[in-house]
Amino acid sequence: MTFLFRRIENWRRNRILKRETISDAIWLKILKQLKSLQGLTKEETTRLRQFVILFLHDKTIFGAHDLEITEEMSVTIAVQACILILELDVAHYDGWEEIIVYPGKFILDYDYADEFGVVHHAHKIASGEAWLAGPVILSWQDAAGVDAKYGDNVVIHEFAHKLDMRHQGANGFPILHANMSTQVWHDIFSKAYAGFCARVNRGQKTTIDPYASKSPAEFFAVFSEVFFEAPLVVKHDFPKIYEQLVLFYRQNPAERLGRVSA
Numbered sequence: 001m002t003f004l005f006r007r008i009e010n011w012r013r014n015r016i017l018k019r020e021t022i023s024d025a026i027w028l029k030i031l032k033q034l035k036s037l038q039g040l041t042k043e044e045t046t047r048l049r050q051f052v053i054l055f056l057h058d059k060t061i062f063g064a065h066d067l068e069i070t071e072e073m074s075v076t077i078a079v080q081a082c083i084l085i086l087e088l089d090v091a092h093y094d095g096w097e098e099i100i101v102y103p104g105k106f107i108l109d110y111d112y113a114d115e116f117g118v119v120h121h122a123h124k125i126a127s128g129e130a131w132l133a134g135p136v137i138l139s140w141q142d143a144a145g146v147d148a149k150y151g152d153n154v155v156i157h158e159f160a161h162k163l164d165m166r167h168q169g170a171n172g173f174p175i176l177h178a179n180m181s182t183q184v185w186h187d188i189f190s191k192a193y194a195g196f197c198a199r200v201n202r203g204q205k206t207t208i209d210p211y212a213s214k215s216p217a218e219f220f221a222v223f224s225e226v227f228f229e230a231p232l233v234v235k236h237d238f239p240k241i242y243e244q245l246v247l248f249y250r251q252n253p254a255e256r257l258g259r260v261s262a
């Protein structure tokens with residue numbers, strides 16, 4: 001980003017932050033409720049709130065099937081999207097605008113071409129979906145965390161796909177920072193993915209949702225969910241992946257948990 005562009009962008013953001021706000025009651029309620037937000041410092045919480053305001057300014061959230069989107073719903077979705085980029089920037093979600101929210105799980109019915117150009121038909125029940133340069137689709141029931149299994153978070157999952165997609169589509173290989181090594185990332189993730197798939201194929205139990213074995217993209221998205229929701233599981237069972245995710249997200253959620261229990 002050039003110096004001039006950054007100045008204009010900062011000016012734009014300050015103007016939005018002066019005009020737009022989130023009601024205190026809703027903010028505090030959500031902050032208390034969501035597991036992935038526990039242990040944030042005051043400074044982090046302030047920045048998160050600013051990111052949520054900017055995010056909600058830039059994105060449009062639609063309710064499908066006559067679902068009415070309240071402020072509480074918008075903020076619940078936005079805050080979970082923004083926890084991923086708390087140490088990155090809201091600009092990581094540039095290039096697309098819409099979030100579509102269904103009351104519950106929804107049916108996806110579409111044709112798509114695979115890497116060999118072969119067209120397939122998909123028909124599945126989903127709780128979330130992220131389209132390349134297109135919308136994020138969510139089930140409100142799942143986004144609100146109702147009945148979520150330990151470590152699951154559909155909003156974090158879909159927005160991790162969005163971060164991944166910034167680099168050659170969804171392939172589990174997002175744009176890494178200058179202090180990271182693409183070779184190290186590739187080696188650690190490929191090895192862990194192969195080991196994980198082997199376990200799933202043998203029918204062995206896994207501490208992380210076996211859905212992660214579906215593809216490297218799903219592996220990254222599912223591990224991102226657990227990294228924020230149940231960080232000790234990743235840290236304990238996949239320490240090298242944990243290290244890479246700490247470098248990528250520039251956050252250490254396991255350390256934050258320590259702050260909560262201290």
Ligand SMILES: [Zn+2]
Pocket residue numbers: 157161217218221
């Ligand atoms: Zn996914």
